[in-house]
Amino acid sequence: MTKNQLKSSTAAGRSTVSVAPLVGCDISAVSYEGLTVKTADGEPAMLAVVDANGNVIAVGPGVASEAWKVAIASYRNFLQGAGYLRVHSQPLAAI
Known part of the structure; x- marks a missing residue:
């Protein structure tokens, strides 16, 4: 596995994805x-x-919540066999 590949694991109903080591999260x-x-x-x-351009558009729990919902x-x-459909959403709160 190279540095930039994702590593995932599943245990007791919990799915964890570790991002590249250089990112540190x-x-x-x-x-x-x-x-x-x-x-x-x-x-x-x-x-x-x-x-x-590096400008932060939105941050916080609302972003994570909407990412999860999408x-x-x-x-x-x-x-359902409708994987071709695109899902859109927006976080409720912006900074």
């Missing part, structure tokens, strides 16, 4: 919790939407 998902982001040393972190909706479409 861990993103995990549990069906009843949604997405959780932590720094390399285990401190809580937040997801953000950043444009191509991922679930897309996966449900896939399971």
